[in-house]
Amino acid sequence: MSESKGVLQGFKEFLMRGNVIELAVAVVVGAAFTNIVNAVVKGIINPIVGALGSQNLDHYQSCLTETCAKDPKTGAFADGIYILWGSVLSAALTFLITAAVVYFLMILPINKWKERQTARKPDEGIPADPTEIQLLIEIRDALIAQRTGSPAAPSSGAGIIGTQKTQQ
Template identity: 85%
Template sequence: MSQSKGVLQGFKEFLMRGNVIELAVAVVVGAAFTNIVNSVVKGVINPIVGALGSQNLDNYQSCLTTTCSKDPKTGAFVDGIYILWGSVLSAALTFLITAAVVYFLMILPMNKWKERQEAKKPVDDGPAAPTEIELLTEIRDALIAQRNGSLAVPSSALGTIGIQKTQE
């Protein structure tokens, strides 16, 4: 029973993380954008491309074999090998428009907002923390001085690790 409580508790913690909720919101918003973009492609882009030929991009195709034919009643391919490059073009246009909408309406404003928030933060003018090498050098010098029985003087100017031995 404790195993199931642990699993259920872990699942609850997973669901309550901010990332999962943000991901769910992103999926819903992405689905809404997809519908809008599909409408734009079908209502605006396809007619513009259709000025060159068919308004339905799915009608653009090429035949790889010498004979290609369709059933006149159903429109299904009877023989031959078709490359349906019109549907690929339509999907690529849909993707590019979706990516542009997401970038210009979501990513770009969010990046600008983050830059403004970073600019508002106060600048830390405190001394820089010692590097790992500087700390290790001080520890080495302090250990050598302790072994020799003399007063320890750290080699760096920070003096954070120096061990002083009192004279008795």
């Protein structure tokens, strides 16, 4: 019994993770967005492409055999082998429009926002530049070491200039 509680608890934790919920929302929004793109392709793009012939791109086809015939009553293919390249063209246009809209309206703005956020945050891996006082202390310690002829350890009075007495 305790194993089933562990499995159910694990399943509950899995479902409550942010990634799963975000994925579910993305699928729902994507399905709704697909309907919009399909309407744009069928209502605007296909008629523009169809200006060369039929407005329904599904009617664009090529016959691979010598004899191709349709049944006049049903309109179904009765004889021959057809390549329905109009349907493929329509699907390709739908895909390209969907990809372009997703990129320009979702991916590009998010990437720019992330770049701005990274530019605002200082890099933690890169050490900060030394301050002016730290540089002056290092110069002072180097000059003291030069006079005495021995390497100088950093002075304990960091930040207080002139606290260390030198031998002349």
